[in-house]
Amino acid sequence: MNQYDVTDNGYFGRYGGAYIPEILQKCVEELRINYRRIIDSEDFKNEFDALLRDYVGRPSPLYLSKNLSKLHGCKVYLKREDLNHTGAHKINNAIGQILVARRMGKKRIVAETGAGQHGVATATVCALMGMPCVVYMGALDVQRQRPNVEKMRLLGAEVVAVKSGNQTLKDACNEAIRDWCCHPEDTFYLIGSTMGPHPYPDMVARLQSVISAEIRKQLQEKEGRPTPDYLVACIGGGSNAAGTIFNFLNDDDVKIVYAEAGGKGAESGMTAATLSIGQEGVLHGFRSLIIQDNDGQIVEPYSISAGLDYPGIGPLHAHLVKTGRAQALAINDDEALAAAYELNRIDGILPALESAHALAALHRLTFKPTDIVVVTLSGRGDKDMETYLKHAPQGECPTRYEDIKNNLR
Template sequence: MAYLRDTPTSDGYFGDYGGAMLPPPLEPHFREIRQAWEQLSKSAGFLQELRYIRKHFQGRPTPVSHLKNLSERCGGAQIYAKREDLNHTGAHKLNHCMAEALLARHMGKTKVMAETGAGQHGVALATAAAYFGLECEIHMGEIDIVKEAPNVTRMKLLGAEVVPVGFGGRSLKEAVDSCFQSYISQADRALFCIGSVVGPHPFPRMVRDFQSVVGIEAREQFAEMTSGQLPDMVAACVGGGSNAMGIFAGFIEDEEVALYGVEPLGTSSSLGDHAATISFGVDGDIHGFRTLVLLTDEGEPAPVHTVASGLDYPGVGPEHAHLHKTGRVTYTTADDAEALAAFYALSRHEGIIPALESAHAIAFAMREAPKNPGKSILINLSGRGDKDIDYVTETYGFGDGA
């Protein structure tokens, strides 16, 4: 079976996970999105325009870098990074946002709207809206607005309306809730551009396919750098999981390549102190799809914590739940302290300031490299840390001694 071609099923299921559980008013709108995507994904004109945008606006392809200094310090495996921090707007998110905005234009929509956690998806969608001349509405939790102030400023400069979300945990899950509520009354003219491989069908597949450019590029670039070899291990951080599915897509059919998803363990394994959904979650429904979910004793989505706002979600993409169940991907964790240590280490020893989300994947590579001499580890450096530097330095200092 060609995995990427045949997964998910026509009704959006990755094994036991996925689907589209929608309130009746939204069913025709998601059907419209699915039909438009199925048509345009096979349209030479749509794909040609997207390729032009990626090359001449986004600056793709982004490079793969050998992290030579970090590899020497860790010992063992050689560490490489796919540099999505060099994608325009500073993260992988623009890969699907430009495509979703292009889809919105083809559908005759005049507005795009979305949730955001760390603000990278919000910035990317605001950028895409400006490029295509669309209105933009971004919902963001009040906690994240404070933590990620530079990205809030960027969204507003780009012309987006930023809607603060002040109920519940005031973070990513609530931002999704708020955006869905707002979308119901605007669905005739707006496209809800979901920011990860989550949500009702077709978004988990659609976002994966848009993000697969990361893995396709990385596979070719790594082979060119290493005389035709493939990496022994590929790793990426996982919240909703779009950056991970993007890089996994390039290697998922290569059984000899071990794939690793790195979840945020926060400050402890106690419920409410982390956002490690695959590690501690159970089967459940959230935001219109079935997946693994962190739940309270009352069966409600649990509060979550991580130093990285973009990973702050009590669910996970249904494809990740499926890949965990089949064993194709191994899911592990890195806690706040490990992520911060990796943030400082990459900054000091490679001249690259990573996003706190990406720092979880770096922490994995630093931990595993000494155990794997003679092997190679490719991580997805999914974003840069400009958005995090004020929060990190004001809260934790400058990492002296890293």
């Protein structure tokens, strides 16, 4: 066991565990006992790998962006998770978890979603496997992610708009857990990120680790070496970030950079920069860094990106930042928008707003000409078109990042 592995009781350093109501003890313990046996079995691996290849379309390309490379003075590769079936990395985890659920005899799926990408992925695999599906989504996110809501409904999912709290991802998680508590025997909670009670953070990271496994192989083919100098990923709960870094954690020369949602500024009160300002606490069944007030009450997060406005962080990521293995940068809304418009103009790729935070992080870093940088594009920007059109720069459309930021409405 190395320092980054989860312990038997579900901790990464100080973070993790399973803080759950008694009614869910049996469900969570059943999953804890079985998840590694299932996902490590040849039967599971064969079915999972076949679906990733033939249904999802993996491996996703590792694209050398000559324009970003010229701009940043190094080699910049984009790991194109946006090209997966359903348009994001979420499908990797959704397929893996529903295969686990089926092997455990579960008959019904519940899930939470913020940007809607996990909801679409869950509805997709439920349609594939013929299982009923309920997706909880904050009412505000339902409004700003309408295309994904309609996709879920077309796929046969019941989408429940949650009107409590800030009506975003945190509140969707609350309702999904309540549903699970009411139907513990036949229901499987298909969590969308590296959060929740153990074993979810570890299980999701392992299912998403296909991303970093492919990066190693693809870099070896393209550069004659399996490791980059930098890995950059956006982070909310942390599933695409975990997938990006999982197979590089013991490569100490690989620098890990997380781009979290700074919102209007990390100290503005309108932010989701958990790694920057969070304090230790318990949320949704796990101990981690949480955005909270002095009384321990959750402070509602904010981000222009529906997939990053979560007040917590996956326990693995909290551990990596607190031990210095990873660096966190709080990227503000205007920086993310400018980075999205920039990539769209210079490479013809419109990223999801979540991924745009990772692209913006490149402008905060200084690279050597010999550096190899891999940025994970976690999803595509179709779902964010209304936001992009609303904030698009006036007049002529510039291509330089600083010019775009200065021209944003």
